[in-house]
Amino acid sequence: MHAIRLHAFGPAENLLHEEVDDPVPAPGQVRVAVRAAGVHLLDTALREGLQGPAPAPTRLPTVPGREVAGVVESLGAGTPDSWLGKRVVAHLGFAPGGYAELAVTEADRLHEIPANLDAAQAVAMIGTGRTALGILQFAELGPDAVALVPAAAGGIGTLLVQYARHTGATVVGLAGGPLKTVQVEANGADLAVDYNDPSWPAKVRAHLGGRAVTVVFDGVGGAVAREAVGLLGPGGGHLVFGWSAEGVRGGPGHFVEGVSESVLGPVMLEKAGGLRALEERALAEAAAGRLAPAVQRFPLAEAAAAHRALENRTTIGKVVLEP
Template sequence: MKAVQISQFGGPEVLTVTELATPAPGPGEVLIDVSHAAVGLVDVFFRQGLFKDAPGMPAPPFVPGLEVAGTVRALGAGVTEFRVGEPVVSMSSAGIGGYASAYVAKASMMVSIDGLGIDPALAVAVLPNAAMAQVAFSRVAHLSPGETVLVQGALGGFAAAFPGMAKQLGASRVVGTVRASKLAAAEKTKLPYDRIVNSATFVDDLGDEKFDVIIDAVGGSVRQDSFAVMKPGSRLIVSGNASGDWSHQVKTSDLWLNSVTVSGFNAGAFMGPRPEWIRPALQAALIMVEAGLGETEVDVLTFDQAVQAHERMEDRSLNGRIVLKPE
């Protein structure tokens, strides 16, 4: 099979296209002929070796990628809910392996898109992230109908899944923030935000408006400023660190005095031990996409352009997501 492999930790140039043996599905697994593999910020972190000293993290050589779309080629023993040739989207339990023309997935982490008329590039760009957004809202933030949501980095690959899922779960208002350079793109987005403002001035722009739930995958000064738009009972969900600022700290006494909550949401760590949550979350994501609430921008590149894809992830020039296709 054709694959994009990380030969060593380093910059985008360590991504190389190679030929590897095609894997076979074991019990409870499915072999997928991959049509599209999503590129995520976690792939960049893995390539950089940011988490290389953490237990269980991948070491070179390995194939990155945790979200794929394609068709079923073969079924492992005990798999009865899918059929050969069926179009599917899958998440990865290990967080790697997706940048390949063939991928072995756990059947429990897949969902069929057969007959739904959803473009596979959009499906892989949106469905897994929307599933994670559903879990973040329902299991961590405990979002209730009628509550308000603020999404930092509103057009980011992961963040873009949150406004649609918030609306689907009954949020009354969803506001996003973006850098000044992305305000023009924000005006054209089809994502269901009620308003998008400058992340550098959002506190002043929003005036007295406060939010029940804040989703922050940005970090740094944006995370610190988020406390200014919280009220007693507000929940700040830390879901990433696109800013690259790993030094931010929170005073726990401030949480107590202001009666606010800060929770971390790392989808792999949180959902890994709870595989039974994944299929229902993917089904909820399908409903969201079918309702037109996930119309994020998707750029499709080939495996041969994987270096370019990672360069764009690093310089943060992307509005939406990049997906790779074998050819």
């Protein structure tokens, strides 16, 4: 099979498209013929040699990638025969191996893909979708709410905008550049603003006409977060789940005592009833048409280009590799 392998930590060009041995499923595992593999900003950090949340250092050479969707084409000993031939999606956890034509994972990580979703959409929901729904647990949304979403053209931002609109909330979406703001507007935001324009806070205030922002969904950090928090009214909340403006080597984003709350980690999982519960909810929301992930597709062989696009913040939606 062909896969993307990393032999040395460093720039995106170190991701090489190579022919490697087919993986063999162990007992209780399946082998999936991959139709789509998710790419995450964390993957770029691991590529550079940063530890991230993984329990053990990355061992080289490695095949990156932790989200796959495709068709089960082989079973390990003891794996139920009923999985064979099914369209499935799985988050591999901390095990690498997703950027490949074939990937192995435990059968208990699998979800059957709903009939009306393709593999790329399923990959978007198994990782990005579950995170978005986990974040939304901490927000009180409804017709009286005003939600501000920085990075609203990204994978998580797209879903946050859609969900907030579904509740009747007023939604302001921020994005970098005119192409992205057009996408955010098309996605349902009441107002889409380019955060590269220094006057963007004034445009938001003018649009709201005296109403204050009630919740900021912040995966960006930096100057955008500082300005966004300044738009919050009394009792408003700043939900922090990333700081992409700081880069993969950056530290925690902008925090204000009594206003900001970090919503990733054990608190999110405890509130949701675990990762699998979030994954099931995410797939169900997409299958019902209430959430529609935006996907930007790259051929598997162009994984380096996908990483560069993510790092340069030129992508729209969830980045997916297709063998």
